[in-house]
Amino acid sequence: MxxxxxxxxxxxxxxxxxxxxxxxxxxxxxxxxxxxxxxxxxxxxxxxxxELYALVLQTGKVTLPLGGKYPHVTHPLPGGTETPISNVWIVNGNYMGETYECHGCDSCMIRYRDAGLITYNVIRRDSASVSATVWLTEKGKQYLIERHISEFHPIINAWRRREQLEVVLVAKxxxxxxxxxxxxxxxxxxxxxxxxxxxxxxxxxxxxxxxxxxxxxxxxxxxxxxxxxxxxxxxxxxxx
CATH class of the missing domain: 3.30.160 (Double Stranded RNA Binding Domain)
Known part of the structure; x- marks a missing residue:
């Protein structure tokens, strides 16, 4: 990124x-x-x-591609809404519309782990991907988006319940x-x-x-x- x-x-x-x-x-x-x-x-x-900006992060058991030396972010190509649900991406304040995608590389997860924002435990690593578990720590939970907005957004609970997705604030x-x-x-x-x-x-x-x-x-x-x-x-x- x-x-x-x-x-x-x-x-x-x-x-x-x-x-x-x-x-x-x-x-x-x-x-x-x-x-x-x-x-x-x-x-x-x-x-x-x-406007505020949020990160939609999959938790639980995840499969992520290996990352390079640096975290990265790319602007989506047409059809970006079809990004695999296991990826990480940036969405705007409405949780819709223009999207910035991170293709889930583990280098980002390592940075978040080292910052104390998540637990990141690798289960298996091969030549192309990493299987791991990801959970927000107490420090990471301080930035859950519902703690920073005044209105109720049902989509947040729906994502958490169905896909184990957490929406966290990255900037405002x-x-x-x-x-x-x-x-x-x-x-x-x-x-x-x-x-x-x-x-x-x-x-x-x-x-x-x-x-x-x-x-x-x-x-x-x-x-x-x-x-x-x-x-x-x-x-x-x-x-x-």
């Missing part, structure tokens, strides 16, 4: 997800009451653009928001910087650091002329 993190970082944000946001205020001209209003409006506006997006000084309390101009917050399921495969840098920024105009119905307009999106 060498390029997993760069694939995630480069994707556009298009699906609704669950998110954490740090709001940094640099507004000196507005009152304390308007701080709360600006925060509420900006959070509500950005929420639909926040957040926005750092700057609210610029304004001469009026009616209109504010903001910048929202998108970043990734990653979990050990990414850290185990690739050194951290790249995700700490924002990769794009939204310029927002917040119009408070109507207190009941403030309007947020995205005036520009640019790389940073």
């Amino acid at each position: 060498l390029n997993m993190l760069s694939n995630i970082i480069s994707r556009s944000i298009v699906t609704v997800g669950v998110f954490a946001m740090t709001v940094i205020y640099f507004c000196t001209a507005c009152s304390g009451g308007n701080y709360a209003d600006v925060e509420r409006v900006v959070r509500n506006h950005l929420e639909p653009y926040k 997006e957040k926005f750092d928001v700057e609210i610029h000084p304004s001469d009026t309390t009616a209109v504010y101009h903001c910048k929202a910087y998108r970043k990734l917050e990653i979990t050990p399921f990414i850290e185990a495969l690739k050194p951290a650091g790249e995700e700490a840098r924002p990769d794009y920024m939204r310029r927002l105009r917040v119009d408070f002329k109507s207190k009941e119905h403030p309007v947020v307009t995205c005036t520009e999106i640019e790389s940073v």
Whole structure:
């Protein structure tokens, strides 16, 4: 999964997800009451653009191909939904749609084992594959997706019950928001910087650091002329 993190970082944000946001205020001209209003409006506006990323991992007895020196991830070819169920893959926040597939090599499992996220006990190894058992540890269970989302998704329990699949969080997006000084309390101009917050399921495969840098920024105009119905307009999106 060498390029997993760069694939995630480069994707556009298009699906609704669950998110954490740090709001940094640099507004000196507005009152304390308007701080709360600006925060509420900006959070509500950005929420639909926040996405989280999950890893669907088969547990129990598995058969995986031998891995090379490095973990890997590939973008699926047409028909990628037919990936064998024993493989590991990345899905977006809706657990559907665009998919990143890891062809289940044991090098990824070894990294997860060494990070304390899974138990990985090899039963048999031949020239092309590995038979083993995989289970989440208590540390790994901290990242079960149901612990990080607010809505109930029946597909999660169905996968676990029928296929012994576990869905774990690997990364989620957040926005750092700057609210610029304004001469009026009616209109504010903001910048929202998108970043990734990653979990050990990414850290185990690739050194951290790249995700700490924002990769794009939204310029927002917040119009408070109507207190009941403030309007947020995205005036520009640019790389940073």
